[in-house]
Amino acid sequence: MRTLCLVLVGVAFLISLPLAAVMVKLGHRLGHVDHPDDPAGGGRKWHGRAVPNTGGVAIFWAVAWPMLTIMLAVCLVPEQSWTGWLEPVREHVAGLRQHAVMAFAVLGAAAAVHITGLVDDRRRLGPYSKLIVQGIVALMLAGLFEVRVLEALGRWFGVPGTIVSVLLSAAWIVAVTNAMNFMDNMDGLSAGVGAIIAALYLAATLLGGQWFVAAAAALLLGALLGFLVLNFPPAKLFMGDGGSLVLGLLLAVISVRTTYLPQTVTCYGSDEAASLRGHWYALLMPLVVLAVPLYDFTSVTLIRLSRGLSPFVGDRNHFSHRLVRMGLSERAAVLVIWLATLSTGLGGVMLARLEGWQAALVTAQAAAMLAVVAVLERSRAARE
Secondary structure, three states: OHHHHHHHHHHHHHHHHHHHHHHHHHHHHHOOEEOOOOHHHOOOOOOOOOEEOOOHHHHHHHHHHHHHHHHHHHHHOOHHHOOHHHHHHHOOHHHHHHOHHHHHHHHHHHHHHHHHHHHHHHHOOOHHHHHHHHHHHHHHHHHHOOOOOOOHHHHHHOHHHHHHHHHHHHHHHHHHHHHHHHHOOOOOHHHHHHHHHHHHHHHHHHHHOOHHHHHHHHHHHHHHHHHHHHHOOOOOOOOHHHHHHHHHHHHHHHHHHOOOOOOOOOOOOOHHHHHHHHHHHHHHHHHHHOHHHHHHHHHHHHHHHHOOOOOOOOOOOOHHHHHHHOOOOHHHHHHHHHHHHHHHHHHHHOHHHOOHHHHHHHHHHHHHHHHHHHHHHHHHHHHO
16 A cells, blocks of 8 residues: 555656646636736735746646545445455555545535635635635534544533534644645745645655555645646746645645544543553644744734734745845745755654654754744844
8 A cells, every 4th residue: 555655646746747837838828827016016926927827726636636536436446346456455445435525525625725716816815705715614624524633522522522623623724724825935835845744744644554644645745746847946837826725725634634643542531541641742743744834824924913914915024035035045945944844844754653752852853943943033133
C-alpha cells in the first residue's frame, strides 16, 4: 500500500502539469488574468505583470479525478477482483469503503469552495461571502461526516462534548483554509508551503498505516508539484482563490483525519487514561506542521486589527512581504518560508511516536524558530 500511495503522487502530477499548461493558455485567451495593483495606491498585489489565475482548476481536478475514480472502484468492484499488482489493496477494501461517504463529502466540500473561489477570482465576492461558504462547509463536514478532532469528547460528555468537538473542528478548518489563502501572495509561496506540509503528512500517515489519509495527501502533493512547475517564480500561472481555498480545505481535512491518539482511549479513570496521558502531546502535530502558515495568518491579522482594519482586507503586510522589506529578494523570501516550514514541520512527523520529553523538545524547537523570526522582525521594525 505504501508503494501505491506513492504512485498517486505521480498520477496527480501527470494530471496537474499538462492541465496547468492548458490553463495558462486558456486564462490568457479568456482574459482571466490577475492584474497588478498600482504600488502608489497601496495595492495588495505584489506581482508586476498580468498572470492567469486559473491554476486552481489544475489543482482541484488533479486531486478530485483520481480520488473519485478510486472511491468508485472501491465501492463497485468486488474484493476478489483486486488481483495482480492491486493485490495489496484487497485487504484494505473494506476499510476504504467505510470512508467512502466521507470521501465524497470532502470532494463535495472541495468543489464548493473551488467554485466559490473561481467566482471570486472573476467578480470579487467579498471576504464575508467566502467566509460564510467556508463556515457552512466546515460545519457540515464536522457535524454530518465526522471530520472532526477530539471525538472522544462526545463519548466522555455526551451531546455537549460532541457540540464542542464540532465547533472546534469547524473553526480549525476555516482557520487553516484562510491561512493558506492568506499565504497565496507571492510566486510559488502557497503551493510550495502546501506541498511541504502535504509531504510531511504523507510521511506521517504512511508510517501510521492510515491509507485513506495518505492517499489524499499523496494526491494533493502531486497536484501541487505539477502546478509549481508553472508557479515557481517568476510564475506563469497563479492558483487564485479557486486553488488556495481548495488547498487550505484539504490540508485542514488531512490534519483533522490524521489519527494522533490511540483508538483505545475512551474515558478517564481507567487504563486508557494512562495511554492518553502518554500520548496527548501528539495532538500538537497540526500546530507544529502548520506553524508557519498559522504564524503568517495570526501576525497579519494582528497587524490589520492594530491599525483598525478588517483582517480580511488585503495588504502587503504578510510574512513574505515583510521579509522582502528586510532586504530579501522575492525568490529568497519564498525559499526562506519554505525552509522554515520544513524546519518546524519535520519533527511533527514523529511526534506521536516520541516520549514526552522528546515531544516537548520538538515543540519547543518549532516555537523557538518562530520566536527567532518574530524577534528579527520586531528589531527591523524598531529600526525603521
